[in-house]
Amino acid sequence: MHTQEDPTAWLASALVGREDGFVELRLHRKRQRSVAVEKGRVDAAMSTEHSGVGVRVLEGGTFGFASTGSLEIEAIRRAIDDARSAARASAGLRRARIENLAPAQLARGRFEVPGYDELEGRSLEELLQLVLSTEARARASSGSVDSASCAYTEVLEEKAIVTTDGARAWLRHVRPELRVGAIARDGAQLQRGSRSVGATGGWECLFRAAGADQLADEAARIAVDRLGAGYPEGGRKRVLLSPALVGLLTHEAIGHTVEADFVQSGSCAAGKLGQRVASELVTLCDSGASEYTDGAGGTLPVDDEGVFAGRTAIIEQGVLKNYLHNRESAAHFGVAPTGNGRAWEYQNEPLIRMRNTYIEPGTSTFEQLLEGIEDGYLLDGPANGQADANGEFMFGTQEAYHVKNGVVGPLLRGVNLSGRAFDVLASVDGVGRDFRWDLGSGHCGKGQPAKVDAGGPWVRCEVLLGGRG
Amino acid sequence: MGTRTQVVDERGAALERADLLERCDAAVAHALASGADEAEAFASSHGGTSVQLEKGDLQLARVSMGEALGLRVFVGGRLGFASTNQAASPAALADLAASAVALAKLSPVDPAAGLLAARELFGGPLPSEPALWALAPASVVALAGKLMEVCRGFDKRVSVDQGAIRFSRGSSAVVSSRGARAAESDAGLSASLFGMAVDGADVGGFDALSEWTRGADSFEPALERMGRRFARTVLDNLGAGKATSYRGPVLFAPDAFAELFLGPLVGALSALAVQRGRSALAGKLGTAVAAAHFTLRDAPGDAELAGACLVDREGSATADRALVERGVLGTYLSNARAARLEGLAESTGHAQGSARGVPGIGAHNLVVDAGDGGDAKEMAARLGRGLLVGRFSGTVDGTSGDFSGVAKSARWVEGGEIVRSLGETLIAGNAFEALGQLGALSTERETLGGSARVPWAIADGLNVTAG
Missing domain, CATH: 3.30.2290.10 (PmbA/TldD superfamily)
Structure with missing residues (x-):
């Protein structure tokens, strides 16, 4: 395989004599460079390469999947045979047979997100220096900081997608991430602060909002400020969510419930198309493009089924308009696929996954949003999140600030917040005008990971806080 | 096929x-x-x-x-x-x-x-x-x-x-x-x-x-x-009602107990975490870190569990050992890197990981000794009144032990009996403090993910916020 040349013709040659039914071949070459430092010591300086071909065959009304790490045509042909055998052997179990996949304008040609060559050309020496100096800066920023860590990872991916119904796409993109952590100590009490950035694109995209030094300073500041900080009061509260937390809200609270496979299983979004589910201030989208600014972490021009990955308006001015689809679910619902079929590595089959999920900016200034809070909280610093079938979501925050009559108080320890997705969106009464992608270092888990991003403006709404007291 | x-x-x-x-x-x-x-x-x-x-x-x-x-x-x-x-x-x-x-x-x-x-x-x-x-x-x-x-x-x-x-x-x-x-x-x-x-x-x-x-x-x-x-x-999850906010004891099903308490505990046992200043258990070997009736073992020799292994990721022999015995911290977990930093000639056999990265540190099979609390029903009777957490969906800060999140498959217990399913119920507390305030552990245990054997547990001093 020559990766400097279009590999689609080479990959398609594996189909000769094996074109019956629907066959999808996905060549996926994934290279990763990582450097990790903690407390001045290098824990990882590594380079990995894992490549292969994933094969999906639709036969007897069901899918069979096989993969091979060998990049020999004969091995790919054997994998096609294995996938076909798997489909045939299991077809008798399937009740709702897949008659057809939804037709789509399938991608042909070369698609590249800028940044690949730039990062591939950066020396490991330079990356090591960045990580060492960032970690050292965080550790030296305060006498209370006992330990710090920094890790840089970049994933260089090349894919070729070939299907028997016409896809011939060749893609390249790079996804860098930088994470900084600091541990502050006061006697036996330890507190952690962290900051991370991630992008699909080059250095400028990665550090578009903050440089490595700023990330180190912020991680250390959060750790130190949390020492001795109090806890927010639990209960239902009016809050101002930062763009990162708005991103978590859109991803966890809404995004998962509108994945069409989950809708078919009975998620809380089932049967609600065309209904008002949110405040009219809310327009919520998922896009394979990086809207507003370059470099959103989940950017992909073409999904792993060879479908163009455009913008999908999920909620428009409060009304639920669309679900997220792959070709199978789109056929079931009688709509066009939305380019959300994604696979993590060559050994994985495409699933319905989000890409860059966001709330569109509104008209309010930050000050106007704050002024509307009599007794509530300003929340920032995303942690993990999860969603439930019934729309109940939760996600964590690192930082909480009490807001009284529009005035922001001192830092409190972060909390988890929860609510019912559509109830929370219905409570939105203010949407900021400044947009930011801010979840680019995040991964979503659904049996297999997916690189995603999310963001939006500052948003004011009501949620349930899991505080103390 | x-x-x-x-x-x-x-x-x-x-x-x-x-x-x-x-x-x-x-x-x-x-x-x-x-x-x-x-x-x-x-x-x-x-x-x-x-x-x-x-x-x-x-x-x-x-x-x-x-x-x-x-x-x-x-x-x-x-x-x-x-x-x-x-x-x-x-x-x-x-x-x-x-x-x-x-x-x-x-x-x-x-x-x-x-x-x-x-x-x-x-x-x-x-x-x-x-x-x-x-x-x-x-x-x-x-x-x-x-x-x-x-x-x-x-x-x-x-x-x-x-x-x-x-x-x-x-x-x-x-x-x-x-x-x-x-x-x-x-x-x-x-x-x-x-x-x-x-x-x-x-x-x-x-x-x-x-x-x-x-x-x-x-x-x-x-x-x-x-x-x-x-x-x-999942049928019992239907018709979810509201809990009552309170501070006090909570009953945890094995899955929630492992997520909230065993996760941060094992993370803090990593010798690297201790050496790097991010373990709340640093300097506590031989001291009480949990209630006296709590014993946690690593059992790589237990072939009924998925983490059974003869050697670790670095080829060192594994062995069954008590990590916390009757509440007292017995050992940290190390791989070669952590052992060398301590100047030791051997690790504890806890190198873990795949061929795709440098070895990390982790336990193989976690086994919590059974208590005397009977089965799940008897544990609910012991709780008397309050929250039962089936699963936990939230954030656990492995460094401080602070946790906050949503109680899933949650039930309200009244008069020692489960009376209704709950929604929008948040719990918050500190895992390390709660381990010291553990109440009853059940006699009955469940195997989780194939590689942990864990009882039901009651922990006190937790904050419950009802939606």
Whole structure:
């Protein structure tokens, strides 16, 4: 395989004599460079390469999947045979047979997100220096900081997608991430602060909002400020969510419930198309493009089924308009696929996954949003999140600030917040005008990971806080 | 399924181990020839068949196979690591070695960097049933049919979003220039269900259950048991009402107890976490870190659990040991890196990880000793009034122990009986403080994910916020 040349013709040659039914071949070459430092010591300086071909065959009304790490045509042909055998052997179990996949304008040609060559050309020496100096800066920023860590990872991916119904796409993109952590100590009490950035694109995209030094300073500041900080009061509260937390809200609270496979299983979004589910201030989208600014972490021009990955308006001015689809679910619902079929590595089959999920900016200034809070909280610093079938979501925050009559108080320890997705969106009464992608270092888990991003403006709404007291 | 690679019997696994050892030998030799002072190669090979269900129907049948090799080198106290799944050829191994050595030469010197002297250990297959080793893909499909049959017997309100039957087998080998040389093979069969119940406009919270075994014979009854329990839980999640906010004791099902308390505890036991100043248990060896009736063991020798192993990721022998005994901290967990930083000649055998990265630290099989609290029903009676948490969905800060999140599959207990399902109920507290305030532990324990055996537990001093 020559990766400097279009590999689609080479990959398609594996189909000769094996074109019956629907066959999808996905060549996926994934290279990763990582450097990790903690407390001045290098824990990882590594380079990995894992490549292969994933094969999906639709036969007897069901899918069979096989993969091979060998990049020999004969091995790919054997994998096609294995996938076909798997489909045939299991077809008798399937009740709702897949008659057809939804037709789509399938991608042909070369698609590249800028940044690949730039990062591939950066020396490991330079990356090591960045990580060492960032970690050292965080550790030296305060006498209370006992330990710090920094890790840089970049994933260089090349894919070729070939299907028997016409896809011939060749893609390249790079996804860098930088994470900084600091541990502050006061006697036996330890507190952690962290900051991370991630992008699909080059250095400028990665550090578009903050440089490595700023990330180190912020991680250390959060750790130190949390020492001795109090806890927010639990209960239902009016809050101002930062763009990162708005991103978590859109991803966890809404995004998962509108994945069409989950809708078919009975998620809380089932049967609600065309209904008002949110405040009219809310327009919520998922896009394979990086809207507003370059470099959103989940950017992909073409999904792993060879479908163009455009913008999908999920909620428009409060009304639920669309679900997220792959070709199978789109056929079931009688709509066009939305380019959300994604696979993590060559050994994985495409699933319905989000890409860059966001709330569109509104008209309010930050000050106007704050002024509307009599007794509530300003929340920032995303942690993990999860969603439930019934729309109940939760996600964590690192930082909480009490807001009284529009005035922001001192830092409190972060909390988890929860609510019912559509109830929370219905409570939105203010949407900021400044947009930011801010979840680019995040991964979503659904049996297999997916690189995603999310963001939006500052948003004011009501949620349930899991505080103390 | 007439596939090429799926059936590997015990003899085939022995050949696979020999092949992996040979490949590791070659990788280490290439590394030393490329200028490494020390080198360690870890290789793995796996295969399997899985059948996935979605929306209560068959979704996809998959056959899989793969291999990978990771090479760790040290050059003058500098670390480099490279990994590939394209290591079948000598030329690829030579390139991998050159890459790892080049990376090491760029790294800064760390006086503690390096491998530990080790000895050759007996490896071999873990004690799976012979029938499992040769499980044919058609048998996996038949088990998926059985699982679908179980699902079709559910109450019509139960919706299986995802489910799976997975058979996997694999071998791994590790060789180092300091004398480590070991290989082992394993095979396992697992099943999982994930979904919820829907009754008109009432969509209940989801739940997930899994089963894992090294023995195929007992699997069908296990599927039925898992299915019945799954259906009961998701149906009970319907009609969720409100809790009452309070501060006090909470009853945790084994899954929630492990997530909230065992996770941060084991993280804090990492010798690297202690050395790096991010463990709340630093300096506490030999002191009480939990209630006196709490004992936590690591049991790599327990072949009924998925984490059973003869050697760790670095080829060091594993051994059963108490991590916390009657509330007192017994040991930290170390790999070679942590041991060298302490100036020790041996690790505790807790190196973990795959061929795709440098070894980390972790426990193999976690086992909490049973208490005297009886079964789940008796534990609810002991709680008397308050919150029962089936699963926890939230954030646990492994450094401070602070946690905050949503109680899932949650129930309200009144008069010692479960009286209703709950929604929008948040709990917050500190895991390390709560371990010191543990109340009753159940006599009955559950196996989680195949690799932990955990009782129900009551912990006090927690904040419950009702929506």
